[in-house]
Amino acid sequence: MPTFETLPRFTADLQHLTPAQRRRFRRVVLDSFVPDLRTGRQFRPGLRIKGVRCAPGIYELTWAPDGRATWSYGREQIAGTLHIVWRRIGGHDILAGP
Template identity: 55%
Template sequence: MRDKFVPDVTSGRFRPGLRVKPVQGVPLPAGARPVTEMTWAPDGRATWQYADEVREGEPHIVWRRVGGHEIFDPGPA
């Protein structure tokens, strides 16, 4: 997956096979970047957000959750 994801992040265009899209219904503070999800296998998913660059000119990703479909379970109310 890394050999596909990293070049796509760098180019800013994601190939259809990674199924990248914004996560719906995530409450964010004003000015926060949206949470994005990626699905690379039937039970392989991850969510992340772009963050401020650490190295100039390179996109910086903050991984939020990685795993199966259970990563979308909000837990007990």
């Protein structure tokens, strides 16, 4: 399982989501994102993961029709284990400041 950290802005964004939205995000991460990270292959198309334009090293994940989360790879906290830094979460508008 990868390790995770959240930036303060992600934590603040998360508080603006409904409980149902938070559950959906968590389900997508645990059921799709983490298993794809473990295999080391490409992410499944449904996650629509792509790099954020004009923000090298930052990626966008789609977790709902208007649900986006941005993330980057961070420095390993445990040798040989990927570390994910969650940056923003919300609607499409978060991409203006990923």
